Amino acid sequence: MTRLMLGRTLERICKAVLLLCLVHFVIMMILYFDVYSQRFDQIFSRFNNGRNASRSGHHYYYNLSRPNATYASYLATADQLLPTVRPEGNHTPPTTKPIPPCPEIPPGLVGRLLIEFASQMTMERVQKENPNVTEGGKYTPPDCRAKQKVAIIIPFRHRDNHLKYWLHYLHPILRRQKIDYGIYIITQLGEETFNRAKLLNVGYTEALKDAEYDCFIFSDVDLIPMDDRNLYHCYDQPRHFAIAMDKFGFRLPYAGYFGGVSGLSKKQFLKINGFPNEYWGWGGEDDDIYNRITLNGMKVVRPDVRIGRYRMIKHERDKHNEPNPQRFNKIQNTKNTMKRDGISTLTYRVLQFKKYPLYTNISVEIGKPPPRPFRG
Template identity: 85%
Template sequence: MSRLMLGRTLERVCKAVLLLCLVHFLIMMILYFDVYSQRFDIFSRFNNGRGANASRWPHHSYYNYSGARPNATFPSYIPSSEQLLPSGKPEQNSTHTTPKPIPPCPEVPPGLVGRLLIEFSSLMSMERVQRENPNVTEGGKYTPPDCRPKQKVAIIIPFRHREHHLKYWLHYLHPILRRQKIDYGIYIINQLGEDTFNRAKLLNVGYTEALKDAEYDCFIFSDVDLIPMDDRNLYHCYDQPRHFAIAMDKFGFRLPYAGYFGGVSGLSKKQFLKINGFPNEYWGWGGEDDDIYNRITLNGMKVSRPDVKIGRYRMIKHERDKHNEPNPQRFNKIQNTKNTMRKDGISSLMYRLVSIKKYPLYTNISVEIGKPPPRPLRG
């Protein structure tokens, strides 16, 4: 009896095992056909979806499904070496991304400090200034890396024997200009020789030579001894000619008179050409700024200025330069601006370029600009 029961038990176990094997076999067959149909479907969609690009894709008989990435849309594709496209990969699998366009620079840069402490007592050297401004490139040029400025600005400084002042100017202005997000280049226009100094003619030279170096559309004309006391005084061009240095410590931080246009000013290329640039015949100190102011107003433009609290400047104290004595003819010339501005200016500029040297912090342009004409005899 016990043997009979044991035999029946073994028979049931064997049937159960056979049933499980059959179920397992059916499941495997279902999975096999399901996977096969998916592969066939992918293959069909891949071939049918090539569209206009079908002629660019050769037919291949080898596909690798085992190395597909988890997020891949299509299985990995392995063509022979002779059949690779120039890129080496199908266009659908390209990982190249177009770089994001650089945004325009904000009207008011966020990194401005405001009122600055300006002093000239500490020792200054070109080596120190260069260490302080590693992002300034050869020739004294800088472009903001994170935004696109609307203007390209040439800063032009008339110069002779002012190396001491230049160190302080570069020390303060480079950081200010970078915070202002200005795309700029600095040009020192050095008058060679010891003849009478001519500031306005040097500024005309600076305009001409800067345009040979780059496509500037804004020009800032600055004396080397004037340092802005507020970096909110933005060094770019405006809808009207701009006078920046409206409140110097020399004048008690006030505008000396309504028509004053001295120290630091800015004009766009269009504005500069409209007034025929600056006069060339003001030899010695004084008068050229008033002539420029007359040219602006006579051509239907107005001078724009910053707020008096922002347009403050400190001047580096110094003795009057030799061969830059006051021009005794300046008052007569100022009264005749209307008659002279069309024939005396950028259109009549003559000079001899001697050398151009690009230093780490600025471009030095040395020129010979001639001598003043002999003064008429009295009587």
């Protein structure tokens, strides 16, 4: 009886041990398949995605849904899991989508602008307002390809306060217009008589040394456009932009007026031999330029008077920029002087070429006017 009881007890113990072993085996199998099921998924995913990747050209482990993931980390993971695969002979690298041309009429234009000069302006403020402008006052539209590369040239001396306002207003306007541009301030050193047209010739020459421009906008620093639909690029004919200034009652003062802000392509500029170098003091050079344009078979074009409106920053006439008493006589002789007085005979000396965050400054010596003939 005792042996029978002992035998049954041993039998129960053996069954319990076998059951425990079976449970242990089942648990191990579950853990095994749980751990390696992901590896099987990766193998099948690698097989399927690898075929798709060879067609699309994209890396099959580049998953932006993973936080803190980088393309390099995915490449490293793939290198660990996959053997080296040689690209097929007819495989072509992926091509980037070409940037479309900028629209003729940019969609972000505002139209009529409120221009005022009462608030205080600083270069620090203007720089914060224009973080996308690069060193030297350059900007390229990031979302489209501009048809022209535009150099904006400003003749300058002792107008620092005006320059702040000009930069404050013009940088945003030019960006909205989708202009690919650079801004050049041509500073006449010394206190000799001011020569606006010669400084513009210098600006044209020096800007071309800095970049390959094909359009040139020549602007006075005290003139601000009141409408951003007045697009600052070149046209089939020389362009006069500032046709309706507030100081003239928003009217064109006379038919041949070409002052304030104008634009010529490189081809147009060279056709007229640039601007005259011999207009020392205020006045006359714009009329000479207008004569050069018409004498060379071109025509001045202008925007609508409602769009070509400008505000001028009020100021006193600069010292050493008094009216040129010889201007009327010179204007009458444009036909005789334009071939021997212009960009082809320009002389000057650059003393400083410096790029600031919002513009490029070029300080030059341009000589002094010849002595006036003695009248007995």
